[in-house]
Amino acid sequence: MMRDLQVDAMLLTTEPHVRYLSGFFTQFWHSPTRPWFLLVPLDGKPIAVIPTIGVTGMQQTWIEDIRSWSSPQPQDDGISLLLSAIRELPRQFGRLGMTLGIESHLRMPANDYRQLETELSNMELVDCAELMLNLCNIKSAAEVDKIRYICELTSDSFVALPGFAQTGQSEREILRSMRIDLLQRGADHTPYIVSASGQDGYGDIIMGPSDRLLEDGDILIIDTGTVYDGYFCDFDRNYAFGYASDKAKRAYTCVFQSTEAGLLAARPGATTTDIWRAMWSVLEAGGALGNDVGRMGHGLGAQLTEWPSLTATDNTTLETGMVITLEPGMEFEAGKLMVHEENILITDSGAELLSKRAADELPVIT
């Protein structure tokens, strides 16, 4: 892939990319102070250019060439060391890949990126974001096993939830209980767990949990990205409290059927847009007013969300080994949303559910 892109090396700066190509796995990326660099030459093993605090950890990986500086050092936080490592590389194309495009950012000060550009004046910096998306997109069996494990464990926690959630509790209390339940079942941690609730439906799916107390007639959605060994699940479940109104039940059934259509459409050779269309037609027939999410599913794995996106225009062709979410959602009356989500693996014979399928009728917690 690097030869096709005609780059002599790639320079990677973010946690998922450095982990993917080095095996370096640490929570320390939460500290934004220090940059970390992995240089992947066209031939041979990657070279780590990292703060001294990470050398012992990097030595536990398959990386052999580890260069370090005592960071933080704001005047020159690894840049001169990095430049000399880049200049030592064999040169064939005179091009260095960095993630500059779709779904990417550089985890380093923009001024340091500008300095690289200036000092490497005889080398062109070109975008390798798409290369990395295409590389990480097809999951190995080992990666799928981790995602399946966390999907199953989280499915079980959702099934158990009516045992620890009830009318009168706040969203915050219920989600705290679910965090504990997930840990007790063997999850490593839950970086992402949000909720929303309201009579018959909810108005939002990315804020929360709030201190709102659940009332009879409410619908509660919980959406979680829970992690095992660095791999995410990402799906949600809906619950009615006390009773479910007919319109809430109808919306639930419509979105459930939309997921069914997505499951049938998801196979190698189909596109993300084919799935989007299959799911949206069910929602539209069911009276959907719109969808502010901007897509109805996406890749996942080492990150909560990964490329591609299930939209009307994405048109990415599915391949065996991709792991994606199906996430149909709709506004079914003003300010009332219903959203479902499942995680699937694309196999030669179609979609394989990684999450355990949601109940086909809206669960009611009484």
Added chain:
Amino acid sequence: MMRDLQVDAMLLTTEPHVRYLSGFFTQFWHSPTRPWFLLVPLDGKPIAVIPTIGVTGMQQTWIEDIRSWSSPQPQDDGISLLLSAIRELPRQFGRLGMTLGIESHLRMPANDYRQLETELSNMELVDCAELMLNLCNIKSAAEVDKIRYICELTSDSFVALPGFAQTGQSEREILRSMRIDLLQRGADHTPYIVSASGQDGYGDIIMGPSDRLLEDGDILIIDTGTVYDGYFCDFDRNYAFGYASDKAKRAYTCVFQSTEAGLLAARPGATTTDIWRAMWSVLEAGGALGNDVGRMGHGLGAQLTEWPSLTATDNTTLETGMVITLEPGMEFEAGKLMVHEENILITDSGAELLSKRAADELPVIT
């Protein structure tokens, strides 16, 4: 501060900065797909330029001018909308601030940043990273209350740890129990909890937890960044298992005394380097071979680590209202580290502990 920097507006892209200036608080930043922009004009309220999925959430903040587009849309993910918002702003200096320098990154594709630069050809993009560091660095009473709450709660969990940790357990098991204990005490979540262990000391402080089983004679360090309402604590504790060797006890006492020296040195008007020197002189007298961490403390708050750094050259003057960690550490024999950490508030009269002071003798879990 913006007038001093001569900028007509600042454009912010990261979670802590957008949250600080808008009140927009969501876990959704875990999804790297969509960019989020907050434009802060010299006069008037900030303008949010955000994906439609976040509009309902942003409406709950004090932001009134919310402009949105349906994201993901890789060809133009908010850039044309952002450009038109920037062009509408009153112009006095012809300069737009973005975080380009120290401890910063841009959470948007570098190609989109380049496009902004090209299309805003009559506007200079200048660094406002230092402005944001200086702004966020002095904590309000409300911010201090949140940090104090999470520090106290986490201190209590560390004190309780001997009740749920014992020889024969793995680091991973112990940290899982501590995660649960922290949630039960009222923490929101624990984005960061790492550990290391070994006979008499440990070799690293940013990896882990590992599956290593604790043995008698081991020292275990646990370092955690646990969060309440968006604010972090960041400190560690050490435990001996079974018994503590004399050299481990000596190292512990030395690092404890180093922290005492830091507590005395930390007051308004002193510099980060004064504290570093006070702490390092104790470690050096105690036989320290070195320190690969690169610093002995740092700011904290809305992020696990914030500017400034306690180093030999940082020289930042402390002011009332800063919250920092004191984190002396040393290699006391080849491959054996001992590191301590406390969180403090700088007050008019000196350092106020936010974490409850570690035991003055190495705790032994028997």
